[in-house]
Amino acid sequence: MSADHTRDPCPIVVLSDFGGAFSMGVIGGCVWHGIKGFRNSPYGERGYGTISAIKSRAPVVGGNFGVWGGLFSTFDCSVKAIRKREDAWNAVIAGFFTGGALAIRGGWRHTRNSAITCACLLGVFEGVGMMMQRMTAQPTMAPAYPEDVKPLSA
C-alpha cells in the first residue's frame, strides 16, 4: 500500500487531526443543538433558545470530537511507529486503545467493553472504506488481442 500523500507526516498530523475533529464537532454541534434548541423552546423564545443551546452545547460537542480524533491520531501514529507498516489493522488497534483510554475512569469492565466496541466500529469503517475503494476503482482492462490469428502457413 502506497503512502497517503494527502495527509501530513506522522508526529505533526496529530495537531491537524485535533483541530480538524474539533472544528467538525463545533460546526456540527452548532447545527444539531441549534435545531434542538429551536424545537425545544416555547414560542416567542425560540431565537434565544437556539443561541443559548448553541453557546452551551456546541463547544462541548467540539471538545468531545476533538479529543476523540486527537487521541485516535496519536494512537494511530504510535501503532504505525511500532508495527512499521500501514494497513487497516492500524486503525482497528488505534480504535481499541482510544475507546479504552476514553472510558478508563469508568472501571475495568466499562473500559474493556468500550475498547472492543470502538475497535469493532473502526473495523467496520475500514471495511466499508475498502469496499468503496474497490467499487469506485477503475476496472482493469484486459489487453485486446486479435481474435483469430492465422498460423503461418508458408
Place this chain on the structure above:
Amino acid sequence: MNWLLGGSPQTQEHQGESSTLGFDAKEVSNISSFLGQPGLFDSQKLHPLAGLDRGIEYLDLEEEQLNTVEGAQGLIPSRNWTDDLCYGTGAVYLLGLGVGGAYGFQEGLQNLPANSSSRLKLNTVLNHITKRGPFLGNSAGVLALTYNLIDSSLDAVRGKHDDLNSVAAGALAGALFRSSAGVRPMGYSTVIMAAAAGAWCGIKRVLQ
C-alpha cells in the same frame, strides 16, 4: 525537516536562467556564436545516465503545493485554508486544554480531602483537571476556529495575508464570542482578542 520548520521554498525558484540553460540567453547574438561555445555539447552531460551522482530529484505533486497567497508562509507550511484552520485550532485547543488541566491539577492538589484514601485523592485531582481543562480548551478552541475562519475569508477577499487581517479577524472573533453578553464584555473581549492576534503576529515574525 522542511515540513516541520517551514523551509524557504522561494530559494529553489530563483536559480537564474544561466544555471538551467548552460549559457546566458542575453549574450547570444547568432546561432554560430552559441553553437560554438565550448562544453555545450558535452557528451558527459548529454548521456542518458548523466547526473546520477547528484542524487534523486523528486516530483512536486499537485496536492503538496504550498499556499500561494501573498505573505501566507507561516511557521508550518500550509497548503490551503483548511490546513491553517486545522493546525491553528488544534494547537490553540491543545494549549487551552493543557493550561486548564495544569490549573485544575494544582487546584485539585490544594483541595485534597483530609484523611482520605489514595483512590479518593486521585479522583479529586482528576475531577478538578477534567473540570478546568476541557472548559478552557473548548473556549480557546472555539475562539481559534472563529479567528481562523474569518482570517482565511479576509485573506481570500483581499488576496494577501498581513497583520491587519489578523488583528481585524481577532477583533471580529472576540466580538462574536461575547456578542450575547452585552456591550461592555463584548468590547473587552474584542480588545483582548485583537491584542492577542497582534501579539501572535509579532511572535511569528520573531520565530520566522
